Each structure stands twice: as C-alpha cells, then as structure tokens.
Amino acid sequence: MTSTGNLKLFLLSSIDYRSHDGQGPQYVDAMLSMSRHFGTDTYGAHRTLEGHNVFYSETDDIADACQVTAFEAIDKARGLKLSHVASFNGDPARLTTPRIDAVGVRDVRSHLLYDSHACFLVITEVCLETTAPPPTGIIENIFRQRSSFRNLGIDQYMDDVFKRATTDVIQILGTPPGAGGSFSGEDIGFSEEKTLPLLMSGHAFDINPTHFANEETVGQITDGQSMSQDYPGSFFHPGWNYTIAVGFPFEVLVNILHMMIRAQTFFFSLGYMKSYFADELNMTLRRKAGIGEKEVDDAEEVRLAFYDLLAKFKGYKNRLFPKYHRELTALMERWHCNDDVAYVKDSIELNLQAKDRIHNNKVEKQNERQNTALAFIAFLQLISIYGAFGDGFSLFNNESTLFHVGTATLILSLVTFLVISRYLKSALVFGFASALTVSVVVQLGLMG
Numbered sequence: 001m002t003s004t005g006n007l008k009l010f011l012l013s014s015i016d017y018r019s020h021d022g023q024g025p026q027y028v029d030a031m032l033s034m035s036r037h038f039g040t041d042t043y044g045a046h047r048t049l050e051g052h053n054v055f056y057s058e059t060d061d062i063a064d065a066c067q068v069t070a071f072e073a074i075d076k077a078r079g080l081k082l083s084h085v086a087s088f089n090g091d092p093a094r095l096t097t098p099r100i101d102a103v104g105v106r107d108v109r110s111h112l113l114y115d116s117h118a119c120f121l122v123i124t125e126v127c128l129e130t131t132a133p134p135p136t137g138i139i140e141n142i143f144r145q146r147s148s149f150r151n152l153g154i155d156q157y158m159d160d161v162f163k164r165a166t167t168d169v170i171q172i173l174g175t176p177p178g179a180g181g182s183f184s185g186e187d188i189g190f191s192e193e194k195t196l197p198l199l200m201s202g203h204a205f206d207i208n209p210t211h212f213a214n215e216e217t218v219g220q221i222t223d224g225q226s227m228s229q230d231y232p233g234s235f236f237h238p239g240w241n242y243t244i245a246v247g248f249p250f251e252v253l254v255n256i257l258h259m260m261i262r263a264q265t266f267f268f269s270l271g272y273m274k275s276y277f278a279d280e281l282n283m284t285l286r287r288k289a290g291i292g293e294k295e296v297d298d299a300e301e302v303r304l305a306f307y308d309l310l311a312k313f314k315g316y317k318n319r320l321f322p323k324y325h326r327e328l329t330a331l332m333e334r335w336h337c338n339d340d341v342a343y344v345k346d347s348i349e350l351n352l353q354a355k356d357r358i359h360n361n362k363v364e365k366q367n368e369r370q371n372t373a374l375a376f377i378a379f380l381q382l383i384s385i386y387g388a389f390g391d392g393f394s395l396f397n398n399e400s401t402l403f404h405v406g407t408a409t410l411i412l413s414l415v416t417f418l419v420i421s422r423y424l425k426s427a428l429v430f431g432f433a434s435a436l437t438v439s440v441v442v443q444l445g446l447m448g
Contacts, residue, residue, distance in 0.1 A: 007201045032305060054078060087168075115265055169188055202247070231249075281350065296352070
C-alpha cells in the first residue's frame with residue numbers, strides 16, 4: 001500500500017433528546033437554561049471557539065485531507081461560536097482492524113462541543129491511509145449498510161466516546177429550570193443514527209452519483225450548479241445520509257467542514273423544536289386548567305430563543321462567500337430545513353396565542369367574580385347611605401325635598417357605578433330594585 005494520508009472521515013454526531021415515560025423530549029428546558037448561561041462563568045472551564053479568520057486565497061497543491069481539523073475549520077467560520085469541553089478525552093482507547101481492504105485507520109480523535117442552544121456535537125476525526133487514487137469501491141465499503149463505525153472497526157471506540165460524552169453533557173446541563181429533575185441517560189444520548197459522516201480527500205477520483213440514488217435523482221446531483229464545476233475532477237454532495245467532498249484545495253475542504261458543522265447543528269436544533277411542539281400543542285389542549293402566567297412567559301421565552309437561533313444562523317450564512325452561501329442555501333432546501341422553520345414558526349405562534357388566550361380568559365372570569373362581589377358590597381353600602389337619608393327625612397317631615405334629592409342621588413350613583421363597571425345587566429337589575437325600594441319608602445313617608 002502506498003500511504004498517502006489523504007483521506008479523512010469526519011463523524012458529526014448530534015445529541016439526541018429522547019422521549020420516555022410518556023414525557024416529551026426535554027430539549028426546550030435545556031435550551032432555555034443554556035441560552036441564559038452560555039458564555040458565563042458557569043461554563044468557564046470550557047474553551048470558547050469563535051471564528052474570526054477567513055481564507056482570501058486558495059493553494060494549487062493537492063491537499064492532505066488529514067491536515068484538515070475541526071478546530072481550524074471553526075476558526076475560519078465567521079459567525080459560528082461553539083464551546084469546547086477541553087477536559088473531554090476522546091483519544092482512541094482500543095481499535096480493531098478495519099474490515100475494508102487497502103484502508104488503514106491511522107488516527108482517531110473525538111471532541112465534544114456545544115452551542116448556545118444546547119445542541120451538543122461529538123466530532124470524531126478519522127484519518128485513513130490508502131492508495132492514491134483510492135481503490136475502486138472504497139466509498140461503498142466505507143458506507144456499506146450505513147455502518148461506518150463497524151466497517152472501519154471503530155464501533156467499540158465510538159461506543160466508549162458516546163458514553164463519556166453523555167456523562168459530560170448530563171453534568172453540564174445539571175437540572176435546568178422547569179425540568180422534571182436532572183437529566184439521565186434515558187433523556188439524552190448519542191448514536192450512529194444521529195451521525196453525519198463527511199468524507200474528504202484532496203485527490204480527485206471518480207464518484208458514482210448512484211450512491212445517493214435513494215435520496216435524490218442523478219439530475220439533482222449533477223445539475224451543474226455545484227461549485228464542483230470550478231475544480232476539474234472534484235465532487236461535492238452533501239447527502240441525507242453522508243457527504244462526500246473530494247478533489248478540492250485545502251482551503252475549500254476547511255470551509256466545507258465548518259459549513260457542514262453549522263448545517264448539522266441547525267438541522268438538529270430544528271428537529272428538537274419539532275419534537276417539542278409535536279407534544280406541547282397536545283399538552284396545551286389537555287391541561288388548559290393548569291395554564292397560568294408562568295406558562296405564557298415560558299412560551300414567550302421559547303419564541304425569543306428560537307428567533308435567536310434563526311438570527312445566529314442567518315448571521316453565519318450571510319457572512320459566507322457567495323459560492324458557499326449558494327451551497328448552504330441548496331443544502332437547507334435538500335434537508336427540508338425551510339419547511340421545518342415555517343412549521344416551528346407556526347407552532348410557536350399558535351402555542352403562545354393559545355396559552356395567552358386561555359390565561360386571559362381565566363383572568364377575565366376571575367375579575368368578573370371579583371367585580372360582582374365588589375358591586376354587591378357597594379350596593380349594600382349605598383343602601384346604608386340611603387338609610388341615613390331616611391333618618392334625615394324624619395327630622396324634616398314637613399319638607400320632602402331633601403329626601404327626594406338624596407334618593408335621586410342614590411339611584412344615579414348606583415347606576416353610574418355599575419355601568420362603569422361594565423355590568424349593564426346588573427345595573428338594570430340593581431337600578432330597578434333601587435327604584436322600587438325608593439318608591440315604596442316615599443309612599444310610606446308621604447302616608448306618614
């Protein structure tokens with residue numbers, strides 16, 4: 001074998017917020033907690049990675065893909081901010097012999113990172129040794145049955161990495177406000193199912209588009225709109241199950257990597273939100289009696305956090321060079337992210353409006369009960385005042401003017417109070433009762 005070190009596989013494994021015991025995923029609790037504390041002393045032991053640099057030129061040399069690293073990619077990603085758990089040790093503990101002919105695993109390293117919206121990501125870098133050009137069928141062998149871990153003989157290593165990462169995530173999240181206790185391995189975890197493999201090579205070699213036939217038509221893959229047309233022999237296709245980028249300069253491979261990292265975190269954040277609202281809207285229907293001001297405030301905070309997620313993604317996307325912006329736009333459409341954004345927006349507004357309306361109706365009914373009680377108390381007080389006027393009339397039994405004026409004032413005050421209180425029906429009833437009372441008393445007074 002002629003060792004080239006020119007083939008590298010990045011495994012982008014996103015955290016999975018799971019449902020169990022009849023409860024929905026607790027992602028929103030984690031997201032709100034992380035949004036409040038991200039970048040503060042709470043996570044001071046973690047290193048913040050934030051891209052400020054950019055490539056303004058490209059080299060002509062054939063890139064050594066094994067020199068591409070996640071850290072350099074993030075450093076070149078303007079608008080992308082991640083925290084790196086420096087204490088996380090993902091170096092290989094034990095590796096078995098790969099089950100792929102003419103391929104050797106030279107180095108494996110894993111890193112645990114997360115963003116301000118509680119999207120945790122294990123990035124595993126696998127440097128592969130092979131011949132130049134790689135043997136025919138290498139793509140099929142690496143991704144056979146969507147089991148890259150087993151095919152490369154790193155399945156036990158990845159299992160250990162995922163267990164350690166889960167333990168660290170649980171410690172980081174702690175007990176978010178609103179969660180039903182601390183997170184556990186039943187609530188969160190990592191798996192190959194939530195992993196996007198990204199294969200890179202500086203060497204150009206033939207890629208059969210039918211590898212993606214179960215995802216897209218060949219016409220969609222080779223429509224000439226990809227930036228591959230600017231690099232003879234290159235191929236770039238971010239698929240649904242795995243992504244391939246071969247035959248590009250070093251700088252392009254680095255930029256593709258941070259673009260796929262950002263796309264992965266955004267895609268799964270949208271997925272978490274969809275899962276949350278799939279349960280939350282039904283919960284709102286079933287628990288109307290328990291919805292109060294806190295639930296409305298929480299719904300408003302969820303909306304703000306989601307729009308913050310959108311703003312940060314757009315901020316990253318709009319700072320990309322045009323060719324990468326075009327690729328990311330096409331990728332968002334391919335992964336249905338635009339539909340997901342529209343769905344989450346509608347769900348957020350519906351959820352907030354429903355909870356706000358339910359809460360307002362409860363408040364209005366409570367105010368009605370209070371106003372009714374106050375109106376009745378006021379009625380009794382006015383009747384007492386009327387009794388005072390009756391006592392005054394007994395002192396002036398030869399003059400009924402004062403009594404009549406007091407009676408008219410009583411009725412006017414009572415009706416005005418009740419009308420202002422928006423109790424028209426009550427005003428009519430009380431007014432009629434008052435008038436009847438006055439009429440009887442006046443008649444008795446005149447008869448006396």
